[in-house]
Amino acid sequence: VHEPHLQDSFTSLSVDTESLQRQIEELSTFSDSPAPSVTRVLYSEKDVSARRYIKNLMAHSGLAVKEDAVGNIFGRWDGYEPELAPVSTGSHIDAIPYSGKYDGVIGVLGAIEAINVLKRSGFKPKRSLEVILFTSEEPTRFGISCLGSRLLAGSQELAELLKTTVDGQNISFPDAARFAGYENAKDLSSVFLPKGSYSAFIELHIEQGPILEEEAIPIGVVTAIAAPASIKVDFEGNGGHAGAVLMPMRNDAGLAAAELALAVEKHVLDSGSIDTVGTVGILELHPGAINSIPSKAHLEIDTRDINEARRNNVIEKIHNSALNICKKRNVKLSEFKIVNQDPPALSDDSIVKATESACQELNLSYRKMISRAYHDSLFMARISPMGMIFIPCYKGYSHKPEEFAAPKDIANGVRVLALTLAKLSLS
Amino acid sequence: VHEPHLQDSFTSLSVDTESLQRQIEELSTFSDSPAPSVTRVLYSEKDVSARRYIKNLMAHSGLAVKEDAVGNIFGRWDGYEPELAPVSTGSHIDAIPYSGKYDGVIGVLGAIEAINVLKRSGFKPKRSLEVILFTSEEPTRFGISCLGSRLLAGSQELAELLKTTVDGQNISFPDAARFAGYENAKDLSSVFLPKGSYSAFIELHIEQGPILEEEAIPIGVVTAIAAPASIKVDFEGNGGHAGAVLMPMRNDAGLAAAELALAVEKHVLDSGSIDTVGTVGILELHPGAINSIPSKAHLEIDTRDINEARRNNVIEKIHNSALNICKKRNVKLSEFKIVNQDPPALSDDSIVKATESACQELNLSYRKMISRAYHDSLFMARISPMGMIFIPCYKGYSHKPEEFAAPKDIANGVRVLALTLAKLSLS
Numbered sequence: 001v002h003e004p005h006l007q008d009s010f011t012s013l014s015v016d017t018e019s020l021q022r023q024i025e026e027l028s029t030f031s032d033s034p035a036p037s038v039t040r041v042l043y044s045e046k047d048v049s050a051r052r053y054i055k056n057l058m059a060h061s062g063l064a065v066k067e068d069a070v071g072n073i074f075g076r077w078d079g080y081e082p083e084l085a086p087v088s089t090g091s092h093i094d095a096i097p098y099s100g101k102y103d104g105v106i107g108v109l110g111a112i113e114a115i116n117v118l119k120r121s122g123f124k125p126k127r128s129l130e131v132i133l134f135t136s137e138e139p140t141r142f143g144i145s146c147l148g149s150r151l152l153a154g155s156q157e158l159a160e161l162l163k164t165t166v167d168g169q170n171i172s173f174p175d176a177a178r179f180a181g182y183e184n185a186k187d188l189s190s191v192f193l194p195k196g197s198y199s200a201f202i203e204l205h206i207e208q209g210p211i212l213e214e215e216a217i218p219i220g221v222v223t224a225i226a227a228p229a230s231i232k233v234d235f236e237g238n239g240g241h242a243g244a245v246l247m248p249m250r251n252d253a254g255l256a257a258a259e260l261a262l263a264v265e266k267h268v269l270d271s272g273s274i275d276t277v278g279t280v281g282i283l284e285l286h287p288g289a290i291n292s293i294p295s296k297a298h299l300e301i302d303t304r305d306i307n308e309a310r311r312n313n314v315i316e317k318i319h320n321s322a323l324n325i326c327k328k329r330n331v332k333l334s335e336f337k338i339v340n341q342d343p344p345a346l347s348d349d350s351i352v353k354a355t356e357s358a359c360q361e362l363n364l365s366y367r368k369m370i371s372r373a374y375h376d377s378l379f380m381a382r383i384s385p386m387g388m389i390f391i392p393c394y395k396g397y398s399h400k401p402e403e404f405a406a407p408k409d410i411a412n413g414v415r416v417l418a419l420t421l422a423k424l425s426l427s
Numbered sequence: 428v429h430e431p432h433l434q435d436s437f438t439s440l441s442v443d444t445e446s447l448q449r450q451i452e453e454l455s456t457f458s459d460s461p462a463p464s465v466t467r468v469l470y471s472e473k474d475v476s477a478r479r480y481i482k483n484l485m486a487h488s489g490l491a492v493k494e495d496a497v498g499n500i501f502g503r504w505d506g507y508e509p510e511l512a513p514v515s516t517g518s519h520i521d522a523i524p525y526s527g528k529y530d531g532v533i534g535v536l537g538a539i540e541a542i543n544v545l546k547r548s549g550f551k552p553k554r555s556l557e558v559i560l561f562t563s564e565e566p567t568r569f570g571i572s573c574l575g576s577r578l579l580a581g582s583q584e585l586a587e588l589l590k591t592t593v594d595g596q597n598i599s600f601p602d603a604a605r606f607a608g609y610e611n612a613k614d615l616s617s618v619f620l621p622k623g624s625y626s627a628f629i630e631l632h633i634e635q636g637p638i639l640e641e642e643a644i645p646i647g648v649v650t651a652i653a654a655p656a657s658i659k660v661d662f663e664g665n666g667g668h669a670g671a672v673l674m675p676m677r678n679d680a681g682l683a684a685a686e687l688a689l690a691v692e693k694h695v696l697d698s699g700s701i702d703t704v705g706t707v708g709i710l711e712l713h714p715g716a717i718n719s720i721p722s723k724a725h726l727e728i729d730t731r732d733i734n735e736a737r738r739n740n741v742i743e744k745i746h747n748s749a750l751n752i753c754k755k756r757n758v759k760l761s762e763f764k765i766v767n768q769d770p771p772a773l774s775d776d777s778i779v780k781a782t783e784s785a786c787q788e789l790n791l792s793y794r795k796m797i798s799r800a801y802h803d804s805l806f807m808a809r810i811s812p813m814g815m816i817f818i819p820c821y822k823g824y825s826h827k828p829e830e831f832a833a834p835k836d837i838a839n840g841v842r843v844l845a846l847t848l849a850k851l852s853l854s
């Protein structure tokens with residue numbers, strides 16, 4: 001009975017693109033690297049400032065703001081049946097070194113603007129609507145991706161691990177959290193949310209791939225999120241002086257790492273599927289001097305697939321290559337650690353359908369698609385029905401300064417999000 | 428006519444091994460990494476403290492101490508014919524990250540102790556004797572090896588370059604020098620010494636190779652220093668998200684770097700000579716995040732040979748490989764810079780002979796050998812007859828914490844240095 005009203009007012013109202021664009025620019029200035037790149041690392045001064053900026057925006061939109069012990073931020077608009085499980089939406093604002101302005105940000109600023117759109121339309125939510133800013137979707141500082149959403153989803157293992165986790169400067173997780181104003185980051189079980197806390201969770205995000213742009217389709221409705229895995233590898237050799245140690249005497253940990261990086265590429269290509277990807281994004285040599293043979297090498301490997309078994313097969317092959325390289329080069333494999341090996345997640349049918357309806361009612365074409373990047377949605381799916389909305393981005397670029405989404409595409413995404421939230425709120 | 432007297436008193440006196448060992452330990456505590464490793468980078472606080480320590484030792488040994496504009500430190504014992512060109516000896520005390528206690532240090536502390544030995548023996552120098560501490564033999568901070576000795580040898584090119592050289596933190600060379608108390612590091616021509624400033628230069632150093640230890644020979648008399656070259660390489664690709672960019676769309680700068688590192692090894696081995704070496708000691712990825720395809724990779728390559736043409740041929744092949752990798756992987760070779768490509772240096776016959784005589788008179792067996800590592804001696808050879816004395820070190824280890832030379836071997840080296848200095852002083 002509410003539907004017709006909703007639809008009428010909704011098509012008559014539009015997104016405040018000007019404000020939203022200004023907010024995207026303002027948020028991008030909280031960065032530790034020069035524009036146009038963005039670097040915003042968990043619990044840094046810039047991250048704390050950016051969080052304050054978001055809390056102010058939430059308050060300005062009339063949302064009731066609260067934070068949990070690790071800094072997941074919740075902005076709630078109470079529904080007229082507040083005892084029902086709320087509908088939630090959100091994303092992250094942390095940015096890996098030298099990345100862009102849109103990854104995650106669109107799903108936070110866009111969600112707040114979706115609330116504004118609904119408010120301006122005169123819409124009254126039945127289920128409460130909640131905007132969530134997730135802490136540390138990116139693994140930059142502590143090597144753990146989706147830290148906030150994993151904890152929300154009740155990862156006891158992670159809560160334990162974080163008590164003793166340190167960053168590259170040997171700063172512990174609780175100390176880093178304290179620096180950012182989160183004093184209670186020692187007892188992380190307070191962060192866990194029981195299954196059923198939300199009736200739905202939906203995240204708006206740039207595609208981070210080229211498909212929507214190439215096909216000129218404004219909206220992607222995500223049906224599944226690819227299964228990511230990450231691996232840390234350490235090789236050790238004897239090192240020594242680059243002039244004095246003759247070639248047959250060497251066991252160069254850096255060359256072992258170089259071989260493994262190329263082996264990762266080979267095994268991924270050998271999978272035979274376009275959907276298998278693998279990346280060595282971190283490769284560090286110790287001591288890292290031009291005249292010193294590397295005595296240690298550290299690699300971090302990311303591999304993903306929409307097929308979990310195929311991805312795990314690649315991991316197995318990478319491990320075998322690491323062992324063979326050690327034998328051949330007489331270096332030691334001092335670590336081969338699968339840091340995470342998450343299963344893929346499927347979107348909930350009811351959310352997919354609500355999003356499709358929203359697109360149809362807004363006269364926006366869409367396609368169903370798979371998310372090859374992972375998101376906080378992957379973990380929210382453990383405690384809530386989940387869905388995602390993708391918008392096109394320039395050449396599929398992400399995680400670099402050239403990342404870009406057009407204002408019109410962002411506005412379309414916000415409209416679809418707003419209408420989907422409205423539908424889910426009333427259901 | 429002085430010779431018989433010299434020899435008699437000399438064999439009767441010995442090195443103060445206890446003091447010398449204590450000094451080696453004390454100097455090793457001026458370090459920015461935990462013991463047993465040593466990290467002492469040019470113009471750091473620890474470097475400044477270590478320099479003060481050496482100047483105090485020099486003064487304590489009755490040497491007249493002075494410093495030039497870049498912090499080369501000279502401790503002089505005036506001879507009785509002070510108008511003659513002095514005989515000089517010395518080495519460096521800077522240490523690359525996570526290295527050891529002996530590289531360079533033995534040639535500075537050992538030289539001061541050689542002066543003490545001569546003083547206690549009652550020896551009076553004819554030519555003045557001078558101990559030199561060279562600034563930044565290691566290229567750690569500004570990427571330039573043998574910075575102090577290159578300048579002493581009159582490198583106008585380097586003096587110009589240093590006006591605009593910055594370190595990894597974007598601190599300029601003159602600013603860094605000012606921090607260490609060297610206010611005049613803008614006009615570096617004051618550092619140049621004319622050819623003929625010394626009648627001889629001789630450096631005591633650990634072998635940094637396994638030969639003397641394996642053959643149980645206490646002294647190596649160096650006849651030539653291998654020709655070093657260093658190269659900086661930068662690859663650039665498009666980067667992107669490690670989950671979203673499919674494999675055929677990638678141009679991964681990190682994999683280009685991995686291939687080049689392996690190509691360096693291949694070309695060096697293909698030279699067919701045991702004397703050709705090549706090392707990738709630095710390999711850095713940008714942005715350096717596990718979920719980001721490397722958009723930039725930086726390598727620093729060191730290659731050396733006792734045969735200059737053969738080494739230059741390896742450099743040529745490395746360059747061709749870099750170009751081919753770029754073509755194959757569709758990455759850009761944004762830099763391929765040969766930072767230095769020095770010619771080898773031959774020891775002076777008269778110094779070799781004086782060192783051989785000293786060994787014979789001290790009843791120490793010796794062998795002639797080539798230095799595969801380079802040293803300040805390589806550049807002092809441009810303005811002075813040059814020679815080097817090597818002592819054995821544990822397994823040939825250097826540039827790592829396990830670097831070690833036995834007290835007895837150090838004492839032998841100091842005795843040979845002292846007697847050689849005495850002979851050269853009288854000649």
Ligand SMILES: [Mn+2]
Nearest residue numbers: 103104138399
């Ligand atoms: Mn991201």
Ligand SMILES: [Mn+2]
Nearest residue numbers: 103104137375
């Ligand atoms: Mn994201």
Ligand SMILES: [Mn+2]
Nearest residue numbers: 530531565826
């Ligand atoms: Mn060295």
Ligand SMILES: [Mn+2]
Nearest residue numbers: 530531564802
């Ligand atoms: Mn040295």
